[in-house]
Amino acid sequence: MSSEQLSYPEKIDIRNCEKEPIHLIGKAQAHGVILAVDPKTFKIIQASENTLKFFGISHKVLLNDGLESLIGKAAFEKITTAIDQKTGFKAEELKIGNKHFIVLPHFSEDHLILDFEVLGEYWEPMFLQQQLTNIINGLDSNETIPNLCNTAAKLMKSIFGYDRVMVYRFDEEWNGEVVAEEKEEHLESWLDLHYPASDIPSQSRNLFLKHKVRIISDVNYEPVPISPYLSQITKKPLDLSKSTLRGVSPIHIEYLQNMKVGASLTAAIIVHGKLWGLIACHHYSAKFINYFQRETCKFLAQVFSNNIASIQTGIFNKKFSENSELRAKILADLKIENTLGEGLENAKIPFISLMENGGGAVVLDDEIKLFGKTPTEAEVKDLSDFLAENEEIIFYTKHLKNHFSAAENYKKSASGILSFKLGRANNNFIIWFRPEVAETVSWGGNPNKKLTYNEEKQRLSPRKSFEKWTEKLDGISNSWQDYDIETAKAFRENLNQCILKKQKEEISRLNQNLQEANKDLELFSYGISHDLRSPLRGINGYAQILKEDFSENLPAEALETIDTILKSSNRMEGIIDDILSFSKITGGELQKKNFSTKKLLQELLVSFNIKTNYPNFNIEIAENLPDTYGDRPMISQLWSNLLGNALKYTQQAPYPQIEIGSFSRENKNVFYIKDNGIGIAEHQKDQIFKMFSRFAKKDFKGTGIGLAIVARILEKHNGKIWVESEPEKGSTFFFHL
Numbered sequence: 076m077s078s079e080q081l082s083y084p085e086k087i088d089i090r091n092c093e094k095e096p097i098h099l100i101g102k103a104q105a106h107g108v109i110l111a112v113d114p115k116t117f118k119i120i121q122a123s124e125n126t127l128k129f130f131g132i133s134h135k136v137l138l139n140d141g142l143e144s145l146i147g148k149a150a151f152e153k154i155t156t157a158i159d160q161k162t163g164f165k166a167e168e169l170k171i172g173n174k175h176f177i178v179l180p181h182f183s184e185d186h187l188i189l190d191f192e193v194l195g196e197y198w199e200p201m202f203l204q205q206q207l208t209n210i211i212n213g214l215d216s217n218e219t220i221p222n223l224c225n226t227a228a229k230l231m232k233s234i235f236g237y238d239r240v241m242v243y244r245f246d247e248e249w250n251g252e253v254v255a256e257e258k259e260e261h262l263e264s265w266l267d268l269h270y271p272a273s274d275i276p277s278q279s280r281n282l283f284l285k286h287k288v289r290i291i292s293d294v295n296y297e298p299v300p301i302s303p304y305l306s307q308i309t310k311k312p313l314d315l316s317k318s319t320l321r322g323v324s325p326i327h328i329e330y331l332q333n334m335k336v337g338a339s340l341t342a343a344i345i346v347h348g349k350l351w352g353l354i355a356c357h358h359y360s361a362k363f364i365n366y367f368q369r370e371t372c373k374f375l376a377q378v379f380s381n382n383i384a385s386i387q388t389g390i391f392n393k394k395f396s397e398n399s400e401l402r403a404k405i406l407a408d409l410k411i412e413n414t415l416g417e418g419l420e421n422a423k424i425p426f427i428s429l430m431e432n433g434g435g436a437v438v439l440d441d442e443i444k445l446f447g448k449t450p451t452e453a454e455v456k457d458l459s460d461f462l463a464e465n466e467e468i469i470f471y472t473k474h475l476k477n478h479f480s481a482a483e484n485y486k487k488s489a490s491g492i493l494s495f496k497l498g499r500a501n502n503n504f505i506i507w508f509r510p511e512v513a514e515t516v517s518w519g520g521n522p523n524k525k526l527t528y529n530e531e532k533q534r535l536s537p538r539k540s541f542e543k544w545t546e547k548l549d550g551i552s553n554s555w556q557d558y559d560i561e562t563a564k565a566f567r568e569n570l571n572q573c574i575l576k577k578q579k580e581e582i583s584r585l586n587q588n589l590q591e592a593n594k595d596l597e598l599f600s601y602g603i604s605h606d607l608r609s610p611l612r613g614i615n616g617y618a619q620i621l622k623e624d625f626s627e628n629l630p631a632e633a634l635e636t637i638d639t640i641l642k643s644s645n646r647m648e649g650i651i652d653d654i655l656s657f658s659k660i661t662g663g664e665l666q667k668k669n670f671s672t673k674k675l676l677q678e679l680l681v682s683f684n685i686k687t688n689y690p691n692f693n694i695e696i697a698e699n700l701p702d703t704y705g706d707r708p709m710i711s712q713l714w715s716n717l718l719g720n721a722l723k724y725t726q727q728a729p730y731p732q733i734e735i736g737s738f739s740r741e742n743k744n745v746f747y748i749k750d751n752g753i754g755i756a757e758h759q760k761d762q763i764f765k766m767f768s769r770f771a772k773k774d775f776k777g778t779g780i781g782l783a784i785v786a787r788i789l790e791k792h793n794g795k796i797w798v799e800s801e802p803e804k805g806s807t808f809f810f811h812l
């Protein structure tokens with residue numbers, strides 16, 4: 076109902092009939108009086124125009140009168156106390172003039188609304204007690220829902236005496252079916268008849284959900300206007316949704332008149348918070364049952380609802396636990412070495428046995444496996460494309476062709492489907508199919524002629540005929556039950572876990588393979604470098620002999636060639652040394668300890684023999700260098716490579732200068748080594764840490780492995796290295812561990 080709807084519209088047409096504002100009808104039924112009172116002043120501000128008939132006072136006289144003067148001090152005080160103490164209202168009996176009433180107060184928006192009904196037939200407490208006992212005993216003794224419904228219909232008929240009592244059950248689409256009936260003999264039976272959802276539109280269903288029992292005491296009543304029509308508080312018609320005397324929708328009245336019904340009583344059957352059905356009572360003349368009787372009817376509907384809930388829960392638990400056992404067996408068969416599709420295909424118990432009748436399909440990455448009675452593979456492929464577009468993870472329907480028209484072609488095998496998406500991918504599904512049921516359904520009147528526009532009445536009219544109208548079910552399967560859906564959900568969870576487990580195992584297997592391959596590679600590179608050394612020494616040794624012992628006999632060209640052999644073999648030895656130390660680092664375990672950085676650097680300077688080899692260098696090492704916590708031989712290698720580079724690439728500077736220092740940043744000691752050498756171009760800064768990347772000119776010897784070793788050592792220590800540099804000005808390498 077739109078909140079903008081302020082009053083009952085002049086005209087209800089096809090477009091707005093679902094929105095008919097039945098709570099704003101602005102009229103009362105004729106079997107009582109509605110008064111609206113301003114709760115601040117307790118003055119009567121609106122009244123149904125039938126007060127004269129009931130109270131002997133015209134509504135015009137009542138308007139603006141105090142409520143107390145009408146209902147008397149005692150009743151008035153009960154109402155004001157209930158308001159002050161917020162205890163909620165009780166139905167009160169009272170006398171106005173010489174008539175006995177029951178008054179039912181409630182708040183609606185900013186009004187206090189009072190429904191006055193005549194007290195009516197009085198039930199002795201003993202009799203009432205007996206009725207309640209009958210209700211409980213009668214309903215409790217049923218083990219199936221059909222039996223329960225029959226008993227409820229019988230009890231209703233015997234207690235309230237309506238001509239026809241029906242238990243009306245809603246399906247998933249809110250169509251109704253009469254599942255139990257108790258009637259006067261001369262009436263034709265409506266048992267098993269179906270009624271379209273539009274017969275009880277959603278706004279009526281919502282009101283039933285809230286107010287549970289509704290009485291229309293005289294279908295042919297003259298609706299009583301509320302005067303004035305608009306409330307002076309809200310400037311709108313009264314919202315009478317909670318009023319028991321609320322006038323009835325003209326469409327519904329005509330509907331009942333077309334059925335020749337004179338009075339009705341309807342009680343809601345609410346199971347797990349949802350409207351399950353209605354107990355609909357028809358009388359073929361006017362009939363009023365009073366408040367206390369209606370309370371008994373509410374009680375009956377409540378016990379009935381509870382019994383349905385408990386039977387349904389029992390069925391659910393039984394089916395679900397049977398299915399759980401089946402699921403466990405199917406899952407036990409899903410061997411880890413098989414793919415899921417193969418697993419489900421080879422399982423001793425096919426997964427389709429989780430649901431009653433029909434077939435199934437497993438769609439995994441465009442591979443389709445079919446089980447039992449199903450559409451063709453191509454049709455299932457099409458269907459899974461449709462399902463992939465659907466946002467829902469679990470999709471089920473008993474009327475597939477309503478959602479997907481191509482399903483018309485295979486309705487025999489798959490009028491109903493229940494499917495779920497597997498894992499995160501959008502194209503993996505498990506699907507169950509249910510065949511078309513070859514049944515007919517009998518409607519109470521042709522459901523396709525729901526409403527017509529009535530020119531004379533200027534509004535919609537319900538269908539005139541309620542003659543039995545049979546229809547062959549087309550493309551409809553048996554319904555999917557709550558336990559089917561829950562089983563599907565649980566199975567999905569199971570399979571997803573299975574997939575996850577498989578993926579985890581696959582990842583750890585790959586990881587293991589990778590580690591082994593890595594180890595092999597390290598061993599291989601270590602082995603090969605090691606094995607190359609002795610032949611290389613041979614080449615170097617013999618070239619040396621050639622040069623030293625036979626130089627006089629050799630032409631100058633041959634001597635030059637020997638020199639090239641020597642240079643090349645020396646270079647190769649350098650490369651082998653570097654590869655060996657790289658493999659040692661990659662394979663070796665860290666042995667961390669605390670040591671003096673300064674001492675390590677001094678040792679290095681000695682090993683580089685700086686004074687002799689680099690006499691023109693100015694090397695400054697900061698006094699207060701912090702200690703290092705790490706693998707000493709590796710860190711020594713790291714400094715040696717950085718220092719070696721700094722010396723190498725600064726050699727040609729007029730005043731070569733190297734500075735080693737440290738500072739602290741974000742709780743870490745950052746070390747740096749700065750030179751004023753050739754520098755590094757911006758685009759090479761990231762490349763230089765990769766294996767075999769060299770950028771310096773040919774006259775700088777090297778292998779391109781040194782910084783890769785540095786980077787690897789830092790990686791092993793979870794440290795980081797970066798460089799700041801400007802070509803021709805110098806470079807600074809920073810690192811922390």
Ligand code: ADP
Pocket residue numbers: 716720721724750752753754755763764768769770771776777778779780781782783806
């Ligand atoms: P190598 O020095 O054996 O060529 P490295 O891996 O140690 O190999 O260094 C890779 C490249 O980084 C060098 O070829 C050089 O271009 C550059 N580089 C490294 N350190 C410096 C530095 N201090 N000054 C200028 N360039 C440097």
